[in-house]
Amino acid sequence: xxxxxxxxxxxxxxxxxxxxxxxxxxxxxxxxxxxxxxxxxxxxxxxxxxxxxxxxxxxxxxxxxxxxxxxxxxxxxxxxxxxxxxxxxxxxxxxxxxxxxxxxxxxxxxxxxxxxxxxxxxxxxxxxxxxxxxxxxxxxxxxxxxxxxxxxxxxxxxxxxxxxxxxxxxxxxxxxxxxxxxxxxxxxxxxxxxxxxxxxxxxxxxxxxxxxxxxxxxxxxxxxxxxxxxxxxxxxxxxxxxxxxxxxxxxxxxxxxxxxxxxxxxxxxxxxxxxxxxxxxxxxxxxxxx
Amino acid sequence: xxxxxxxxxxxxxxxxxxxxxxxxxxxxxxxxxxxxxxxxxxxxxxxxxxxxxxxxxxxxxxxxxxxxxxxxxxxxxxxxxxxxxxxxxxxxxxxxxxxxxxxxxxxxxxxxxxxxxxxxxxxxxxxxxxxxxxxxxxxxxxxxxxxxxxxxxxxxxxxxxxxxxxxxxxxxxxxxxxxxxxxxxxxxxxxxxxxxxxxxxxxxxxxxxxxxxxxxxxxxxxxxxxxxxxxxxxxxxxxxxxxxxxxxxxxxxxxxxxxxxxxxxxxxxxxxxxxxxxxxxxxxxxxxxxxxxxxxxxxxxxxxxxxxxxxxxxxxxxxxxxxxxxxxxxxxxxxxxxxxxxxxxxxxxxx
Numbered sequence: 001x002x003x004x005x006x007x008x009x010x011x012x013x014x015x016x017x018x019x020x021x022x023x024x025x026x027x028x029x030x031x032x033x034x035x036x037x038x039x040x041x042x043x044x045x046x047x048x049x050x051x052x053x054x055x056x057x058x059x060x061x062x063x064x065x066x067x068x069x070x071x072x073x074x075x076x077x078x079x080x081x082x083x084x085x086x087x088x089x090x091x092x093x094x095x096x097x098x099x100x101x102x103x104x105x106x107x108x109x110x111x112x113x114x115x116x117x118x119x120x121x122x123x124x125x126x127x128x129x130x131x132x133x134x135x136x137x138x139x140x141x142x143x144x145x146x147x148x149x150x151x152x153x154x155x156x157x158x159x160x161x162x163x164x165x166x167x168x169x170x171x172x173x174x175x176x177x178x179x180x181x182x183x184x185x186x187x188x189x190x191x192x193x194x195x196x197x198x199x200x201x202x203x204x205x206x207x208x209x210x211x212x213x214x215x216x217x218x219x220x221x222x223x224x225x226x227x228x229x230x231x232x233x234x235x236x237x238x239x240x241x242x243x244x245x246x247x248x249x250x251x252x253x254x255x256x257x258x259x260x261x262x263x264x265x266x267x268x269x270x271x272x273x274x275x276x277x278x279x280x281x282x283x284x285x286x287x288x289x290x
Numbered sequence: 291x292x293x294x295x296x297x298x299x300x301x302x303x304x305x306x307x308x309x310x311x312x313x314x315x316x317x318x319x320x321x322x323x324x325x326x327x328x329x330x331x332x333x334x335x336x337x338x339x340x341x342x343x344x345x346x347x348x349x350x351x352x353x354x355x356x357x358x359x360x361x362x363x364x365x366x367x368x369x370x371x372x373x374x375x376x377x378x379x380x381x382x383x384x385x386x387x388x389x390x391x392x393x394x395x396x397x398x399x400x401x402x403x404x405x406x407x408x409x410x411x412x413x414x415x416x417x418x419x420x421x422x423x424x425x426x427x428x429x430x431x432x433x434x435x436x437x438x439x440x441x442x443x444x445x446x447x448x449x450x451x452x453x454x455x456x457x458x459x460x461x462x463x464x465x466x467x468x469x470x471x472x473x474x475x476x477x478x479x480x481x482x483x484x485x486x487x488x489x490x491x492x493x494x495x496x497x498x499x500x501x502x503x504x505x506x507x508x509x510x511x512x513x514x515x516x517x518x519x520x521x522x523x524x525x526x527x528x529x530x531x532x533x534x535x536x537x538x539x540x541x542x543x544x545x546x547x548x549x550x551x552x553x554x555x556x557x558x559x560x561x562x563x564x565x566x567x568x569x570x571x572x573x574x575x576x577x578x579x580x581x582x583x584x585x586x587x588x589x590x591x592x593x594x595x596x597x598x599x600x601x602x603x604x605x606x607x608x609x610x611x612x613x614x615x616x617x618x619x620x621x622x623x624x625x626x627x628x629x630x631x632x633x634x635x636x637x638x639x640x641x
Binding site: 018019020021022023024025063064065066067068069091092093095101102104105106107108251252253255256258260261262263264265267268285286287289290 | 362363365367370371372374376403404408410411515518519522523548549550551552554555556561563565568570575576577578579580583584589593596597600601602604605
């Protein structure tokens, strides 16, 4: 008998388990330029539709064989069954390559990996406050659209989003014309420095969050650069939020995606398997090594 | 455990190995260029130097189940199209003889990683097809500390336990797989008594030697998962890590190190994807496009020992990810090792 608990005899075994490390083909069907260094890629299975089911906040390993393989958060909502989306910042070997490709290019994709946001368990019925900085909107957009597609299951929705400049705001169309029009949904945009033609808020996200002085009856979903997360969490606590009200999503180097290659641990937790979503009080239990 | 036991004269070990090799591939501790490693035994090669007396192979028996590198897949890229070729081969049945009690325990530690969901299919395939025949350690060395992990070198475990005593190899199947293999050896093995005086004496002698080893008293009691942050924040890591040159030798000879890399090689005729051992001691291990959370050797050094003594136990009911084989003690070029760490950090914690 097999050493695991699958109950199969050894010989058929290798085909009985879905191999978590073996990818499938994904086809890039369209590419949108979001900012000078961010593009959003639509990916489908070769026969159309999504490559696999997932929940908001989960990730996928994308690869161009011979170039590299890396973990990306899935930007689209699983309520969308037609395609998956990935908003990817150009910042390394694989992402440089991806920024050069054209539609119809095939990739390899495997997943989904990680726990995702607790959209059913903890977030249902709650007022939600999304706070994102830069490319940090990518994983949160999946949750935002999931909640907006199940609008009656969630309370008020506030979205605070900041970037270095107005041209660095990703998903600008949804931010400006789609989300603000929806029921009980408010978008608060900010950029780091004043800019000609920008009549919105200017300043860093952590201080903007303090200025907005939100009521405490909200669950917060926070994602951005590590330094932004740290200062925003401090701002939230200053207003009176508790760490147990704040969820964030982490990123570390990953190779396997299933907690075995030994790479993405923070203390005894693997970001790929036990995360990437953590409640902020859970992070207090772990060493500060991320 | 089966109470049935067999024996064969040590002089006739070749007969045993030939019979084993007739039914499946057989791996034995074989000396090559002065180094003893588990190698495939070839009955036709009279020059092969089988070394049943060698305590530890240079690399552990882990290689047979989690090889240093393995081909996972191939890819063909043509224009915008990609073809995925799953070219992993299923292994045929094999046996490995001469596994020490420490290495046998290491498989249980790796099982908890690779056989937990989602199961690692290559590892599972090798575990299902490999029969482990252990060999008790008649001459444990100064670097041995398997006892600290509750391992009894006189009862080495595996699918079949073997001993060398009174000029004989003693043979006791433990698992159903071990029983099945033993049945196929009926012509070469002779029935023996499990409480034969010579065998009992040998076991007693092994335990007596172990009780006198310098690391006999080593205690890891203070490494408890609930003290994770306290141990992580110990000021001792700085000083301890200064000896570490980041060569990764400890990770490569370690029977429980599990970390791996996945890497593509463009052969000019398609891309081959390999899974290979990696080391948390290396500077690029966790390096990402946007930064590195472990920038110095202090953090990398700490990660390795925290993983073995705190993180792994935290996820596995207190089981440590070390078996006390002593390879890292023997091989570290700067004489830094898990025992020194355990004494320094654990000792401090005991105060």
